[in-house]
Amino acid sequence: MKFSPIILTIFGCNLLIINTCSAEISTTSSTFKFTPTYFPNNSTDYSTLYYDSNGKPRNLVATPKCQLDKSIIDKVMKFLPEGKSVPKNAPSLLTDDRHANIYLSGAATDVQVAYVFEGAGYTNSVGFFNFRTDISTPLNAISLGDKILFPNFSGTGTGGTMNFGDWVSLGPMAKDTAIGFTLVSNGWKSGKVDANRTVNQIFRTVSALNPESTSDYKRHTVLLSDPNAKILVIGIEDLNRQSCSNNDWSACTDDDFNDVILAVCVDPWTSVDCSDCTTIDPPVAKPGVSGPSSWTEVTESLTENDPIKAQKAKERAANH
Numbered sequence: 001m002k003f004s005p006i007i008l009t010i011f012g013c014n015l016l017i018i019n020t021c022s023a024e025i026s027t028t029s030s031t032f033k034f035t036p037t038y039f040p041n042n043s044t045d046y047s048t049l050y051y052d053s054n055g056k057p058r059n060l061v062a063t064p065k066c067q068l069d070k071s072i073i074d075k076v077m078k079f080l081p082e083g084k085s086v087p088k089n090a091p092s093l094l095t096d097d098r099h100a101n102i103y104l105s106g107a108a109t110d111v112q113v114a115y116v117f118e119g120a121g122y123t124n125s126v127g128f129f130n131f132r133t134d135i136s137t138p139l140n141a142i143s144l145g146d147k148i149l150f151p152n153f154s155g156t157g158t159g160g161t162m163n164f165g166d167w168v169s170l171g172p173m174a175k176d177t178a179i180g181f182t183l184v185s186n187g188w189k190s191g192k193v194d195a196n197r198t199v200n201q202i203f204r205t206v207s208a209l210n211p212e213s214t215s216d217y218k219r220h221t222v223l224l225s226d227p228n229a230k231i232l233v234i235g236i237e238d239l240n241r242q243s244c245s246n247n248d249w250s251a252c253t254d255d256d257f258n259d260v261i262l263a264v265c266v267d268p269w270t271s272v273d274c275s276d277c278t279t280i281d282p283p284v285a286k287p288g289v290s291g292p293s294s295w296t297e298v299t300e301s302l303t304e305n306d307p308i309k310a311q312k313a314k315e316r317a318a319n320h
Ligand SMILES: [Ca+2]
Pocket: 082, 083, 119, 120, 256, 257, 258, 259, 306
């Protein structure tokens, strides 16, 4: 996709407008804070009606529309091994926004999203948004209207209680809709999503809205497809890719893009416009990347290689 950036200066702020064939995306250089809105009630008040005290959704889908096999973790980790830099080892996975957000060429009766895996030490929050692809509407961080879907995207034993295959439903989506995701880095604090996160800690599948200053650094997500299982997978990098000092504990990015891994089920699958997405089945390792070969190897490498997880383990040990 070819972008034609235009930079305007209004009231001392730089306004960036990016024209694509389907949407205009704009952002500002302001440092406003992120005020979370929760799904499904769209309230800024964290409601224990919808989430429990661990930040886990209460409205999990009882009968998911897609079957999620645990082997999907191994398949994904072949592409996104822990601690290995995607831009160095598999740069083709970092695409333009057209291939980072999920485009629907037909209507969906339901879109469901599942917790698959976290390769992270942070307690991240994950939200979603949707926008029209057939109308040239300016997109910005406010108009996207992020809604927090997983206040605490942390697994059981690693700071949360999410489990593989916990699905939530976004409901029906119209034809010509795109679905994107938002990560609030280390957003779960003191029993809710931290309303004091700044733009430097919010990352989206709409790269122009991300805080880094170059188009390469602004990419935070990888979209993969498992057409046999009829599932899409999103991997997200949870650290500011340009500045360590913008991250909690001044952690520097490892660019492994596996810190949050989501599965997305669109019913029907034929409504997904993802014919040229990278497929993960069969799981072929990317050239130059030696991924783990088993689930055991994945978990072992996580413990060994994640400095944030190690830091967090130290803090937990010190507090007990
Ligand atoms: Ca990771």
